[in-house]
Amino acid sequence: xxxxxxxxxxxxxxxxxxxxxxxxxxxxxxxxxxxxxxxxxxxxxxxxxxxxxxxxxxxxxxxxxxxxxxxxxxxxxxxxx
Numbered sequence: 001x002x003x004x005x006x007x008x009x010x011x012x013x014x015x016x017x018x019x020x021x022x023x024x025x026x027x028x029x030x031x032x033x034x035x036x037x038x039x040x041x042x043x044x045x046x047x048x049x050x051x052x053x054x055x056x057x058x059x060x061x062x063x064x065x066x067x068x069x070x071x072x073x074x075x076x077x078x079x080x081x
Contacts, residue, residue, distance in 0.1 A: 005042045010034035 007014050008029035017027045028035050 005040045006037040007040055008032060008034055009036040009038065014040070 001018055001020055003016050003018050005014060005016050006027055006029075008031065011029060011032045011034070013029055013031040015027075015030055026035060027037060029037055
């Protein structure tokens with residue numbers, strides 16, 4: 001089931017909606033109830049495993065999925081680069 005992000009034209013609130021089917025009615029803003037909403041372009045997540053980078057151990061925080069010493073390991077973890 002896809003989750004879409006919308007912005008209300010009336011109050012400018014941004015909110016997410018889980019669509020169970022393709023034939024659902026358009027959502028209403030949870031803040032003001034308006035049906036004048038626009039679906040936004042959303043970024044998507046990509047999961048990268050440590051083995052894909054040839055690293056032996058996983059990220060210390062488990063948040064990036066990269067291995068110890070991997071040069072692309074983000075600053076969120078304390079692994080040596």
